[in-house]
Amino acid sequence: MDGAGGRVLATGIDVSWAETAAIAGVEELRHDVARDEPPAGPFDLVHARLVLVHAAERETALRTMVRALRPGGWLLVEDADPALQPLICPDEYGPGRELANRLRTGFRQLLRQRGADLA
Numbered sequence: 387m388d389g390a391g392g393r394v395l396a397t398g399i400d401v402s403w404a405e406t407a408a409i410a411g412v413e414e415l416r417h418d419v420a421r422d423e424p425p426a427g428p429f430d431l432v433h434a435r436l437v438l439v440h441a442a443e444r445e446t447a448l449r450t451m452v453r454a455l456r457p458g459g460w461l462l463v464e465d466a467d468p469a470l471q472p473l474i475c476p477d478e479y480g481p482g483r484e485l486a487n488r489l490r491t492g493f494r495q496l497l498r499q500r501g502a503d504l505a
């Protein structure tokens with residue numbers, strides 16, 4: 387980015403949110419980071435939060451992000467480690483907490499079936 391003249395590109399496999407949440411100065415692009423070529427850049431910063439955990443082809447996705455960077459650019463990856471705390475409510479008692487933990491277990495199962503690495 388270069389101050390007021392900078393460029394911000396938001397990508398994802400589903401950018402339908404952009405229709406209702408237009409942000410001035412932010413372009414959006416439907417892009418599968420695990421399958422598509424990197425968007426035209428290069429970029430000073432690539433930031434992915436809670437994205438890699440969803441991609442079965444994590445290494446390809448990581449390479450794509452690196453390829454979008456200018457030499458010396460920064461890659462910031464934030465991701466969840468659901469294996470660290472598999473339960474929402476470690477102290478499970480009562481129907482509400484049981485339901486919350488069941489939902490969490492189901493969500494983890496779904497992620498695993500789709501190729502996520504929960505660790």
Ligand SMILES: C[S@@+](CC[C@H](N)C(=O)[O-])C[C@H]1O[C@@H](n2cnc3c(N)ncnc32)[C@H](O)[C@@H]1O
Binds near residue numbers: 400419434
């Ligand atoms: C849990 S949401 C995180 C959204 C946002 N980054 C945040 O931190 O609030 C997961 C995001 O990953 C995106 N995503 C999942 N698989 C992807 C892929 N293969 N390529 C690009 N984006 C992907 C989804 O479109 C979704 O926006």
